[in-house]
Amino acid sequence: MKKPVIAIDGYSSTGKSSISKIIAEKLGIVHLDTGALYRGITWFALQNCVDENGKINLEELFKSFHLIELEFKKEEDELILYLNKINVSKEIRAAEVSDNVSLIAKQKEVRDFLLEAQRSIARNGGVIMDGRDIGTVVLPDADFKFFLTASIEERTKRRYNELLSMGFEADETQVRENLMERDRIDSEREISPLRQAEDAIVIDNTNLTKSQTIESILQHLIKIN
Numbered sequence: 001m002k003k004p005v006i007a008i009d010g011y012s013s014t015g016k017s018s019i020s021k022i023i024a025e026k027l028g029i030v031h032l033d034t035g036a037l038y039r040g041i042t043w044f045a046l047q048n049c050v051d052e053n054g055k056i057n058l059e060e061l062f063k064s065f066h067l068i069e070l071e072f073k074k075e076e077d078e079l080i081l082y083l084n085k086i087n088v089s090k091e092i093r094a095a096e097v098s099d100n101v102s103l104i105a106k107q108k109e110v111r112d113f114l115l116e117a118q119r120s121i122a123r124n125g126g127v128i129m130d131g132r133d134i135g136t137v138v139l140p141d142a143d144f145k146f147f148l149t150a151s152i153e154e155r156t157k158r159r160y161n162e163l164l165s166m167g168f169e170a171d172e173t174q175v176r177e178n179l180m181e182r183d184r185i186d187s188e189r190e191i192s193p194l195r196q197a198e199d200a201i202v203i204d205n206t207n208l209t210k211s212q213t214i215e216s217i218l219q220h221l222i223k224i225n
């Protein structure tokens, strides 16, 4: 039997990736955190394509796509992002990347560059993919679609604690502003904006723990099956 294709979209820091990772383990399927791909491109741009004022030069970035090799490697049950053979899992979570990623992700050239790579991973089924446009654009025929949301206060707290646990310095006000600004740019962009697919199940997990959110998703998967 073909394993399911599951799309998880939603606002920043609603727990999409960590929840998807656990569901993937439970179902024996692959998890792809598509945000990591956009963060990887942004990290590359900050390393290689900035002008004398430190701003990303988009033309330069678009000309450099052929120099970017993205690869996920499974290490201890986790998919680790390698960019040009470098493990960039930690670097892509830095504030500088978070501050620039939505501006990079709204570029048509960047979205086109990543679209086929994402689709090809789902071709044989057995994948849970999380992002902003998975249920609407990347995998519109996914077997299951979920849309996660939570209050900005709760999301700020989660992201702030995550950054501290990764060893980054963090400021709660800045974290909150970054989340709001990213959500605004992601929702208002012309191409593949962040929005709920019409056939997605919405889960507000403001008052749910991670385990409760996972349980709720698994219950839906059983019910629909």
Ligand code: C5P
Residues within 6 Å of the ligand: 012, 013, 034, 035, 036, 038, 039, 101, 102, 103, 105, 106, 130, 131, 132, 133, 134, 182, 183, 186
């Ligand atoms: O999921 P994460 O918060 O790491 O994603 C970082 C950014 O990547 C988002 O704010 C958004 O700008 C972009 N993104 C996107 N489409 C996706 C996944 C992420 O535009 N499918």
